[in-house]
Each structure stands twice: as C-alpha cells, then as structure tokens.
Amino acid sequence: MTPPSPSVALPADPHSAASGSPVRVQHLALALTVDFDHHTLAGSATWQLANPEAGSEVVFDTRDLTIEAVERLDAAGHPTPADFFLGAASATLGQALHVALALDTTALRIHYRTAPTAAALQWLAPAQTAGTQPFLFTQSQAILARTWLPCQDSPGIRFTYEASVRVPPHLLALMSAENPQQRNDSGAYHFRMTQPIPAYLMALAVGDLEFAQLSHRTGIYAEPATLPTATHEFADLEKMVAAAEQLYGPYRWEQYDLLVLPPSFPFGGMENPRLTFVTPTILAGDRSLTSLIAHELAHSWSGNLVTNGTWNDFWLNEGFTVYFERRIMEHLYGREYADMLQVLGRDALHHTIAEIGAGSPDTHLRLQLAGRDPDEGLTEITYEKGCSLLLALEALVGRPRLDTFIKEYFARFSFQAMDTATFLDYLRTELLNKEPGLEGRLQLSDWVDGPGLPANAPAIASHRFAAVDQALAQLQSGTSPAELQPGTSEWSSHEWVHFLHGLPPTLSAGELAQLDAAFEFTTSGNAEILTAWFPHTLLAGYAAADEALENFLRHVGRRKFLVPLYRALLATPDGPARARKIYAEARPNYHSVATGTLDALVV
Template identity: 80%
Template sequence: MNFLTPPPSALPTDPHSFASRSSARVQHLALDLTVDFDTRTLSGSATWQLAELGPATEVVFDTRNLTIESVEVLDADGTAAPSIYTLDSTPDVVLGQGLSVALTPTASAVRIRYRTAPTAAALQWLAPEQTAGTEPFLFTQSQAILARTWLPCQDSPGIRFTYEATVRVPVHLLALMSAENPEQLSASGEYHFRMAQPIPAYLMALAVGDLAFAPLSYRTGIYAEPATLSAATHEFVDLEKMVAAAEELYGPYRWERYDLLVLPPSFPFGGMENPRLTFVTPTILAGDRSLTSLVAHELAHSWSGNLVTNATWDDFWLNEGFTVYFERRIMEHLYGDEYADMLQVLGRAALHHTIEEIGVASPDTHLHLALAGRDPDEGLTEIAYEKGCALLLTLESLVGRPRLDTFIKEYFARFSFQAMDTASFLHYLRAELLDQEPGLEARLNLAAWVDGPGLPSNAPAVSSRRFDAVDQALAQLQNGIAPTALLSGTTNWSSHEWVHFLHGLAPSLSVEQLAALDAAFHFTASGNAEILAAWFPHTLRAGYTAAEPALEKFLLHVGRRKFLVPLYRALLATPDGRNRARTIYAQARPNYHSVATGTIDALLAERA
C-alpha cells in the first residue's frame, strides 16, 4: 500500500521540532528495544530510512534526556559506518536537544543506538501495587512532544513514517504497540510489530504488562489486566457498532483493526488515539456504558487526527474540533438525538468555563494558536475541542447537514495520511464550500472563529430536553423539597444527567444539605469517576468531612488530569488547603504520569 505525504516545503515550519533545521526527512523506522523494569529503561536502536529528497548533508532528530551511545550511517546495501553527530550543547527545557547527524552522499538510513532515562517523561513505570494485578506495568504517552523522550525521532505531527519493531520484555508479560498486535504471550518474551500506515511520532505507543485479550468482533477487541477484562468487555460491547456508524458517516476505516487497551488508573488522559490500539482510562468503566462517548471520540480520531493530522500544534483544533463533532454524530447515530444533545450542552458549559478561566480576550482562546516558545500542552484545552466543534455546528446550521457531511467525507478522503495546517484548510474550505454561495463566509464570520477570541455570537445555542428534567429537579430542590422526594424521578438518569445535576447545585450548600443529598443519592460512595469529580468540589467548599476519605482515595489512585486539576484547585481554596494538598500529593505523585505531575507541580508552586 502506498501513501503520499506532502513534501516538507509544503508544510509550515514546526517550532516544536528541531527537524525543521534540515530538509532530510524520515520515512520508515526499524526499532529494536529491550524493556528493563529493574532499571526502568528502554535500550536498543532506532534505524531510520530516509526519504529521497535530493542532496542533504545532515539529518536532524529530536531527543530529550536520551543517552546516545552511537550513530551509524547505512548505504543502500546496508553497509554501516560510524557517523559524525552532535547534540545541542544546551538542552531546551521543553524541546530537549537536537541530534544532528552528518550524511554521506550515499546514505539511505541512520541507525542510532540509545537508552532512555529512568525519568523519561513519556514513560510511566508502575509497581505491581499500582495496578489491578500482581505484575509491573509500563505505558507510554507520546502526545504532544514526548515521543522524543523514549525514541530519537523527528517529533513533529507533520512528519509521518511507517515502522516495524522488535521488543523484548519479561516472559510473563505481554507487549503491545500502535501496530499489528499479538493476542497471546510469547514464550520467549520477544514480540514483533508492524505498522504499514504512516503515522507521526506522537502516535508511537508501547505498553507492557499482565494483559489478556477478548475479541468483540472480527476487527475489534479489548486488552486489559485480567481483573479488569470482564468489566471492560461489558462496557464496550457496542464497539463494533461504533466503528460501523463512523464508517457510514465519513468513509471506510483505514487501519484494519480497532482495539482498546484499558490502562491502570494513573493514565493521565481519558483516552489516547494510538492507531489500531486506543489507550483508555478505567475511569470510564461506569458499569452502565454511559461514559463510552470517550471511546467514540478516540475512534473518530482514526479519521480526524490520525488520517488527516494537524501539521503543527498551533493547528491542534483541526484534530480535536472535527473529532468532537464526529464523536457526537456517532453517539447520535447509536443512541439518538437526546443523548447527543446532553453531550453538546456539557461540552458548551466546559467551553464557557475555559474561556472564563483563560480570559475572554486572550489569544489562547483563538482556534489557531501561537505556541512557539511554549509547551504545546498549553494548547490542549477545551478551545480546540469545543470551540472547534461549535464552528462546525455553525457551518452545519448555515449549509445543512448533508452538504457538510459531503464536505467532511471528501476532506478525509482527499487528505488521507497527510498533514493539514490552518491556512491550507481555510483555502480548501473556501474553494470547496464557502465560495459556492455568495456571502456565506461573512455569515459564518470565519475570521472571528479562527483568529478571534472567545466564542463568536453566531454560535448556535445548544439545549437538552433530558437536562430540562434535571433543571426541574434542581428548581424543586432550591424550593425546599427533600432530596428523597426526587428519587423516583432520577432512577434512570445517566452519568451525564447526574453530572449536570451536580454542576447545577448552588455553591453555597451547607454541610447538612450535602449530607441529605448524600443520604439520598450516595454520591460519596459512587464508583463513577465523573460523578465523584463533580461532587467533591461541593464537599470541599462546605467542609463536608464525611467525603474526605473518598476524596483522598480518589486523588491517590486516579491520575486523569481532567479530574486532578480542578480537585487540587478546590482543595487549595479551603482553609489549610495548601498543607492538605501537599500532603496528599506527596503520596499520590508516584502514581501520576509526568503529563499530570507537570501541571500539578506548577499549580502547587503558584499557591506557595
């Protein structure tokens, strides 16, 4: 299968990759690694085949805290010779160090022997007690620019490559990658992987642990620790239906298999769209399949993001805005308009909260960002997700859903396995849709969406009939009705309705009022992470001490950044909150991935 990638000259310069210093680009990786749980390191070699781009005297890779042991240049016949290479003398705190390798006129590949640091930011090494079983666990999180901490690479979303890998692990553990995967243990502990479709470095993924597999259909299945597998297969029983619904909307699934890996609870995100093997948090195992929109989101990335990828992190909205819109179309297809409407309302509320938090006039509320000189993680906010989705909803309201669906489907097909920047997308949008109708771009107010702050005034209003019933219950509660009187009307509420209910509670509730709510609805004892995360800010604000043990347990075991940041902020806002936060965090920090600790470290430092 052949795939075409735009030449580097057609892509904008990526301020977050040293590879921008060189015209030489990679096209295929042969990776050979040994996983050592004792030293918490990966060691081995990365052999990069170079694209034929004409004469180039050097190729530049991104690295961060890697030990480079040797570098060789290979000719077309595989003959290797040592190469002159240099590492930037002063590491950049965010970007790391550029690795410049001198090329001979006949060079076709570069082999880099290296090992990772025990503190590599992409890698989380878990002791057995941090898992659901009795064995250690390793997983990677490469987005946005952390692939360079476990692999010397050209760590830009605009550069794609295919790969093969050999990975050696302890014989009682299973290794998985964002590639063709095994379903059973290898007696030797050696695993071989192949990814035939080109991907950017941020989609490189590795996981090693005591894992079992359960198929759900001919092309979908679940990997999880044995203790978690049964609950996961129950929760994700509709996975094949999701894939089929996505294909019906926007064209064929291009990655052959779609499997899920349920990680231990320290995973810092809800999910990560690694091709062929989405990583998901166990916090969505609610028991009632009410949080599976997250899986629909990661599946949608198989088109928006994995198939057509933001060229730089300034263009992140092109990944996430389309994905959120697509996710909700999948959920609507499977579970109806009313279900999707709840997701839209919750998303819009999160967007307004983010705009208020960042500042309504801040350039960080633009869709097209300017992240040069900053960690691109700063752009991973609800702006890209929900403002991007709101732009597509506005476009849908102007041109109709059938026309928009045709545009999106053709967009994914035309630019498959390519990178897309904001300027190129806007050119395509105008040529294929906006210019077909005089005045359409003005009615859309496109410039205000892409390069303007806040939420433009022409964003369509969103509403939910099911939330109207929740609002009625909240009004009754405010008028003095006892919480127990609401029980019969809340029996069939989903997680989304309960979260909306908790968000709608007055911030001034007393300990006695919270105790009455808890007695009726058992929030503190809930096993649902979304409900707990919405409940605990109320208990902290009021000083409801009955919830303190559950809060501490949550913070000690759950590493999802979406939950941690608001809860630590709520904790810091309480009397003696700084001391309590520091005490809990000192114990919890080893359970968190670096993506989370970087944020919490900064948060606690701000309040020092």
C-alpha cells in the same frame, strides 16, 4: 512501505528541530529491550531516509536520551560510524541530534538508551496496577516521543515502522501496530505498522495483559482482573466503528482495539492507531461514559488519517473529533443523548474562556504556541470551540452538505498533514465560495483568529437536562432529596453531572448529607460524578466525603479530574497543607503529563 508525498506545504514547526531539516525519515526499524529493574529502554532505531541527497546532515529531536553511537548505512546495509553532535538543551524541546551524511547514505542506525525519568514512560510497580505484575506505558503526545525514541517529532512528518521488542517472558508487549493477541514464552514480540503515522502516535505498553475479541476487527486488552468489566462496558464497540464508517467513510487501519490502562493514565484516552489507550475511570458499569471511546475512534479519521500540521493547528484534530464523536453517539443512542453531550461541552467551553480570559489570544482556534509547551494548547478551546464552528457551519449549509464536505476532506488528505491556512483555503474553495455571502454569515475569521465564542455560535439545549433543571428548582423550593429520588432513577451519568453542576455553592454540610443519603454520591464508582461532587463537599466542609476524596486523588491519574479537585482543595482554609500532603503521597502514581501541571499548582 513508502508514505505518500505530502501535497500540503506546511509551515515550520516551532516544536521540532527536525522540521527545518530537508532530509526526512520514511521508515523506522526499532529494536528495544524493556528493563523493568532499571526503568529503561535500550536498543537501536534504524531510520530509512526519504531524500538523503537533500542535505549534508539529518536532524532528529531527542530529550534526555543517551546516544551511544550512530552508524550510516548504504544501500547494501553496510554500516559506517557517523559523526554526530547534540545541540543546546531546552527543558521542553530537548536537544537536536545532528548526524552527518555521506553520498551513499540511505539509512541511519542510532544506538541509544532512555533515562529512568523519561517523560513519556510510566513505570508502575505491581501495587499500582490491578494485578501482581509491573506495567509500562508510553504517552507520546504532544512532543514526548523524543524522550523514548530519537525521531523527527513533528505531527507533520509521517513514517511507517516495524519493531522488535524484548520483555520479561511473563508479560505481553503491545504497540500502535499489528499486535499479538496472546503472550509467548520467549518475551520477544514483533510489530509492523504499514500506514504512515507521525511520532506522537508511537505507543508501547507492557504488562500482564489478556485479550477479548468483540468482533472480527475489534477487541479489548486489559489486566485479567479488569477484562470482564471492560468487555461488558465496550460491548458496542463494533457498532461505533460501523456508525463512524457510515458517516465519513471506511476505517483505514484494519483493526480497532482498546487497551485499558491502570488508573495513573493522565488522559481519558489516546488514539494510538489500531490500539487506543483508555483510562479505567470510564468503566462506570452502565456504559454511560463510552462517548470517550467514540471520541478516540473518531480520531482514526480526524487526527490519525488527516493530522494537524503543527500544534498551533491542534483544533483541526480535536474540533472535528468532538463533532464526529457526537454524531456517532447520536447515531447509536439518539439526538437527545447527543444534546446532553453538547450542553456539557458548551458549559466546559464557557468555563475555560472565563478562566483564560475572554480577550486572550489563547481562546483563538489558531494558536500561537512557539516558545511554549504545546501541552498548553490542550484546552476546551481546541475541542469545544472547534466543534462549535462546525455546528455553526452545519446550521448554515445543512448536514448533508457538511457531511459530504467532511467525507471528501478525509478522503482527499488521507495520511497527510493539514495546517489552518491550507484548510481555510480548501473550505472556501469546496464549500464557502459556492454560495455568495456564506463566509460573511459564518464569520469565519472571528472563529479562527478571534477571541472567545463568536456571537453566531448556535444555541445548545437539552430536553433531558430541562427535566434536571426542574428537579433543581424543586430542590431550591424545599422538596427534599428523598422526594426527588423516584424521578431520577433513569438518569444517566450526564444528567447527574448536570445536576451537581447546578447545585448552589451555598449548600451546608447538612444539606449535602441529605443529598448523599438519597443519591450516594460519595460512594459512587463514577469518576465524572465524583469530580462534580467533591468541590461541593470541600466548600461546605462535608467531612464525610474527605476519605473518598483523598482516596480518589491518590489513585486516579487523569489530569482532567485532578486539576479541578486540587484547585477546590487549595481554596479551602486548611487546603494548601492538605493538598501538599496528599500530593506528596500520590505524585509517584501520576504520569509526567499530570505532574507537569500539578507541580506548579500544588507545590
């Protein structure tokens, strides 16, 4: 279970005290008890060390953990109390845990307890779930693993793990590891992850969960009330895995399952190995939002298999993943479908650049996040600008050559980390330098270390969106929504979102009422459509949508939706007071990842 020695010499990680420690972890044995009454995890983390002789101490990252004791273990497993101390506290980075080593130390056992307010953990009461039982889930990315586990919390440090987790007997525990498919009577569960992963991919969930198998290697976990809907929505899961393998090589994690979480989950999905966490907001009923699943699946190669070395290199995860996701969707549903996703992505990128500022260094692909929460790097820059760079490269060298490069890249650096400088060297050696002038035509430095979107970004267009634009033009020229209705019957969620984004901001409440009567936007069960619709209702003062908006904000925790809706609400005359009132009621339903952004915006 020893991970491979890294072949990439990574730069120091500014977000991990452990990054500078010469002694590294290689295997974790975790033993935890989940206490729903006190909202804590308690137990021990036993770390096997890869090179204990390299220094007189080992350093871990922690944040808001109570360290009760630390023991050194020799080769025979004999424990001896170890001296340790915690460094100065930082609100973002937490405290470094320094543990003294002895000459015969091969492992350390850290006894600890989490805080009820641990930022990675969300404890949900039964009323906040789809059932009658409480629920717990973790969100470790980017640097929140240290709030529930003393670890070397850098994406460039990988380890294997095993775990024993004790939960109430009527609940099921799952991890980013080999998982049980049904609960047992004891409440004791055992897990094993034999492929090395970084700490941000550590995951735990506990709840009233059931499993439905979709294929020999795919399945769905969800609360009983949600499972039938989820099973229908994700029926193409095995096809997605097979398509991904056809593009970029074998799936290396054996099992690919999804866990549908309660609606407070702050992201669309989280690519925890073997068990992707997903939001229920993609359960649209028509499988129209499953590109998110393709995205999380693609992370099994770009991110989980080859990982960004530091959070400054985050585009190496997300840019590749967005490109890969859309290739999967094109393989399954055709080029016209993928083109819609590209247009929506490019629109989001332009919006982000305008919001950040076209000249801002935060629009570079290679970020400079030292001294800041790496969560600030989770923008469309890393996702969509990264994808656009690969589209520009594809336009220059052709798909076959680019596919060969990407497939070999994943194979060459499997289970390792990659930083931007090393990747650029690899790109030049394996692709760009083989054709004189190619790097200049690509304008590589403008993409990686330049602001905004380079001038050679490939144009993006969608034939299906052209039909939507025609409908918008008809609406502007006086055609009523009811008259447009027959031509929209086959539209996907993406076409409706493009339609709503294209509506002029000058529409009156009466005009919105006509649109609502024809297309039933306010009562839509599609979160993407609602998030595009509500800003119009707020701007026009369309009161008929107010209750639906407030219900959405109280129950949905996905940050992608919450931030623009709260901003739209705050921009209305009575919005600040309304926003504060709704937020005070809704905040307990949100994860710390969401409240970390919204506290500064709303309060």
